[in-house]
Amino acid sequence: MEHLEKNPQNKIDLLFPPEWQDYELLDSGNWKKLERYGAYLLERPEPEAIWKPALPASEWKKVHAVYQPPSGIASGQWKFHKPIEEKWNISLGNLHCLIQLSHSRHIGIFPEQAPQWNWIRDQIEGAHRPIKLLNLFGYTGLATLTAALAGAAVTHVDASRRAVNWAKKNQLLSKLENKPIRWIVDDALKFVRREARRGNTYEGIILDPPKFGRGPKGEIWEFYRYLPRMLEACITILSPDPSFLVLTAYAVKASALTLYWALKDYLSKRNGYFSAGELAQKEKSAGRVISRAIFARWTEI
Numbered sequence: 558m559e560h561l562e563k564n565p566q567n568k569i570d571l572l573f574p575p576e577w578q579d580y581e582l583l584d585s586g587n588w589k590k591l592e593r594y595g596a597y598l599l600e601r602p603e604p605e606a607i608w609k610p611a612l613p614a615s616e617w618k619k620v621h622a623v624y625q626p627p628s629g630i631a632s633g634q635w636k637f638h639k640p641i642e643e644k645w646n647i648s649l650g651n652l653h654c655l656i657q658l659s660h661s662r663h664i665g666i667f668p669e670q671a672p673q674w675n676w677i678r679d680q681i682e683g684a685h686r687p688i689k690l691l692n693l694f695g696y697t698g699l700a701t702l703t704a705a706l707a708g709a710a711v712t713h714v715d716a717s718r719r720a721v722n723w724a725k726k727n728q729l730l731s732k733l734e735n736k737p738i739r740w741i742v743d744d745a746l747k748f749v750r751r752e753a754r755r756g757n758t759y760e761g762i763i764l765d766p767p768k769f770g771r772g773p774k775g776e777i778w779e780f781y782r783y784l785p786r787m788l789e790a791c792i793t794i795l796s797p798d799p800s801f802l803v804l805t806a807y808a809v810k811a812s813a814l815t816l817y818w819a820l821k822d823y824l825s826k827r828n829g830y831f832s833a834g835e836l837a838q839k840e841k842s843a844g845r846v847i848s849r850a851i852f853a854r855w856t857e858i
Contacts, residue, residue: 570834574671579647584842586610611843653730669836669849674703681707690761693745698724705736744772749790758796816853
């Protein structure tokens with residue numbers, strides 16, 4: 558842990574998910590990772606794993622399915638080595654998540670995000686007051702469900718109808734259908750700007766934008782070009798009595814310091830604490846650490 562500037566509250570962290578019964582990062586190497594989701598072993602690409610696998614080849618051969626990335630005009634696909642369900646459920650503490658294989662290497666969960674979910678829960682429970690939360694680029698909804706379980710009224714926004722429907726299934730699996738969650742299929746930046754015009758504000762905001770994406774009407778999202786606009790827009794809908802803002806980023810040529818200074822710039826007129834760092838995973842085999850994402854956080858004093 559390193560402190561930033563002269564404030565010990567402003568620091569760089571390396572965060573890891575907890576141990577779960579239904580998930581393990583078993584091994585990594587040769588630009589791949591071997592994971593267990595429930596009863597099934599999956600092999601997926603991992604650009605960070607430039608080392609050699611620690612486990613013998615015989616362990617990797619136990620895999621149920623291997624994701625083969627796109628090549629030329631061929632789309633990505635799963636190659637099956639053992640019988641496996643197309644969809645199955647796993648348990649992550651109080652939450653349940655649907656795992657699904659498709660042409661994408663993404664299967665519905667980013668386990669390394671667990672420290673973010675726990676931090677969001679702590680902010681909501683520690684506020685001791687009603688919290689309206691906006692989750693932008695909400696994907697399959699595990700951050701949303703964590704926040705709702707902690708007592709927040711959540712607005713979940715994602716440009717993909719498939720992702721929002723997937724999140725709703727996770728809500729039902731987790732038996733949280735009575736929690737106050739508003740599900741929105743929309744372009745995130747357009748939604749935030751409309752909320753500003755409507756005068757709607759939020760005590761908490763979660764941002765997890767992709768490197769590149771498209772909105773429901775073909776709107777283009779490009780991280781470096783649009784993140785400053787998104788942060789500027791989000792500041793306009795922060796409540797006069799805000800609680801927190803958390804930003805996570807994947808697959809970008811940036812460091813946690815980039816996000817730290819961006820947040821600090823846009824929130825320069827507000828008091829509070831800033832932190833930043835990396836979300837990482839430690840493999841079970843040799844204990845090597847894979848960096849998965851970068852983040853920055855702000856909390857009101």
